[in-house]
Amino acid sequence: MKRHFAIALLLLCGGSLTTEAQTLTLEECRAAASEHNRTLANARLELEAATQSRREAFTNYFPQISASGGVFQAQHGLVQAEFDVTIPQMGSMPVPISMVKRGIVGSISAVQPLFAGLKIVNGNRLARLGEEVGSLQLQKSEAEVRERTDTYFWQIVSLKERLTTLDAVDRQLDEIHRQAELSVRAGLVTSNDLLRVELRQQEVASNRLKVENGLKVSKMLLAQYVGADWRTFDIAFADTEPEPPTVWYVDVEEALDRRAEYQLAEKNVEARRYEKRIERGKRLPTVGVGAGYLYYNVMDRNVDDGVVFAQVSVPISDWWGGAHAIKRARLREQQAENDRMEAREMLAVEIEKSWSDVLEAYAQISLAERSIASATENLRQNRDFYRAGTSSLTELLEAETLYTQSRDKQTEARAAYRTAVARYLRVTGR
Template identity: 90%
Template structure:
């Protein structure tokens, strides 16, 4: 279903990618990343390989057919004998005999296994399990790719917001610079104050360069993920007020059953169980029936014959070390069960921690919003006080710095919350 949705989305905007219009929404970025990511491409190839292994294992139910043939030319007859021929009045005379000096042989046989110690049955179940593991690995990789896509996307949004903040700060500093310049001309302050404002402007310009470079790198990373040209790539985002964490909550036990990692641990236990059964099957007899056709010509006569047969094979020598091998298989099964239990416990801890991180990230947004309100009012008052001559330039620049920091913290808090939501969705199997 997810592949189908991704394909439909790509059909909708894939043509625009080729044409050069590469402004993508978050959903379109997710769909494109799922389709183009090379890690996922390898995971799909692994799944296809597992499917081929399952189909190969199924052929073991079919009769085993073999054919052989050959010709030979011997230096001497392969059958050497000496016959005593009795001739009346001459007695017994030895006569050498040499037969089968050249010949042609050929045949074909088919053997249908009736019982093979359940090795064929368990081998097919193990191959089918490998295909299910491949599907779970693909599901796990898709979830990781979507989370990484969300991280890059919201990082770009955050850096854009930082640029907006810098725009606002530059306008404020331009106004402060104008006021200080007038005060210097009027002889109210020294030129040292003007230099301090200019140093702050240069600091902001330096920060802009860092943010712009970071934005470029983030776009390159996301473009590489979605298979687009980063030089023409951009995102479309209508950032609304984020929903409260309660909208994303899911019970831990329910989330555990959804996690591909836990399902993989369960499949590992199942695989060890089948391996134990196959180990036991190596010590059981095998029974089969077959039919064949034989042709040979070794004495200048064509001989054609058919044959039917039954065969029983008892692997007696396998019993010597079989008990130890079977015990080793049981130990591995117990190890897999221990790993499954540990995985469930650790995944439960991860889910709870991620939920706590999500709540903390949401609370940080509210704190950052209050900080902005306080910093905005503080900046307004210091601007008025400076105009009235009751506040120093240092206090005004400090207020402007606090305002910048508070806006950056809000931007960071929102991006962190969006990323935390993406991670929570992944660790809860959604």
């Protein structure tokens, strides 16, 4: 009975320690990164903070309510006076009077601003603009995270395909090694040929270690990005032909209007404009109406009363430095407009360069495929020549090296093209 219980407990613990493998496609990696990435989480928090700022600014339309109260106890009466009292047959005598030694005072008032130099209106517009900027920043971060996710994903795909190439090379070298070993035993070649094959095998083994280490690091980076455990994380992908660049092309002017970076530059100009209006509003009169209630008891009598009032404030002396502040704000607006124009020009250059990179990367795929065809035929011929004894082992190993390099170039070209497409989608606002 105890033995059965121990086995059951061991199986239960073993089951709890095993972690289920997590294999994600590219779309699943994008979705997971959008949900778990900390950069996006911070961008969402910034947007929420901007929303709270907008709501805070809206409360400036409400009446400003304040209340105060207090009690006091004086050592002597706060009202000190002397009265001359005339007493018959004694003449005039001063009589000191001391009053208001203790008391209670309280008040409450509410002031509704009617006109505040448009500071409240422009402040609310500026706060609303801040929320729009937060939304654009989130959009920009989402595009960057998507591009980075695609880059990590295709980097892993590239390294996996390089491992596949190394597996094929290992099989070829094993066959060459077997043939060289038979030739050495038959006395047809010297042992140097066998050593050359073994050196090439060791070189391939060294390259495998580098690729496997790079694959591990790339998986760790992507797993951290998507919020997964890198120990059990892997990707799933279909080895399909990449689509031609024409599928992704978009007009530059259309792409510029969709770029979050350009829209942020436009929002910066708009924000500077509101700041200029707020500076001007600080020098305008403010008008408000209010009502209040007052209570006090300073002579053992309860007194309360209500009051309504209107107030006008004219900041006359503020105009001395205000003209310079307004001019400074106007200069900031001009700077923002210059930044907007420069941003549009530089973004257009970035879009054109990114499109050129896409075209170049796609052309590299075609060149790599032709290189593979040539290298494959060259390897086949050298293998046949070596078996027939009309070609040396050195030539066969060179052909095998060229074949490996052509396969690696194709792998790199495919990954570079897909990475370039991901970058092009980001810089065109998609």
